[in-house]
Amino acid sequence: MKIGLFIPCFMNELYPEASMDTLKILESFGLDVDYPLEQTCCGQPMANTGCAHESAQLAKRFVEIFKHYDYIVAPSGSCVSMVRHHYAQFVSEMEGFEHVQKNTYELIEFIHDIIKPDHLNVSFPYKVGIHNSCHGHRELGLASMSECHAPAFSKIKDILDLVSDISFSTLERNDECCGFGGTFAVSEEAMSVAMGRARLEDHIKAGSEYITGVDMSCLMHMQGLIDRDKLPIKTIYIAQILAKGLA
DSSP: OEEEEOOOHHHHHHOHHHHHHHHHHHHHTTOEEEOOTTOOOOSHHHHHTTOHHHHHHHHHHHHHHHTTSSEEEESBHHHHHIIIIISHHHHTTSTTHHHHHHHEEEHHHHIIIIIOOSOOOOBOOSEEEEEOOHIIIIISOOBOOGGGTOOOOBHHHHHHTTSBTOEEOOOSSTTOOOSOTTTHHHHTHHHHHHHHHHHHHHHHHTTOSEEEESBHHHHHHHHHHHHHHTOSOEEOOHHHHHTTTOO
């Protein structure tokens, strides 16, 4: 099984430790992981701001780079959602697109659905609140949505349940947006900040020591507010929990 690892552009620049932990986790399962050096942004920021021409160029580049891998794995629900749900308008006729669309997975989704581990040699003795980011939650279906009144499930919690000594906080609003939204945080700053502070208030009231999730962008937004307001809580990308103890 040949894996093509896609690291979001902002993680490559700002969160190299979280990116390396993603690689460590995949390799710990004995997978053959390759990191194509010619990769760049998935194009989501351009698509969100209406730059269709630039988005199409990046979509074509992504498919061309990754079409020969069995699976493409990314530590980002929003980037995977971009490939799976929004690339078709740009590259539907391109050779390899359907394979890339079908086989591009978010990291936790890939571990849960494809690897299916029954144990992890990891301990994280803290109370953790799970942030269900919008793209991972509602577009990839990583967890049940409260508005659907369907049986509850969470692929994120299923994997974290394999971690020893961890406990979880119970939130009042389990699946609300953090307010980041990529360029939304720039164009609607006041609304973005208000939404982020509401999420943090919920986590702090629930006793979360750490907030984790599958989108570093959401955690980055909340950590910025934590630092600004000097709040007694931290964020940690989920791969950094799962990689504890790995060399």
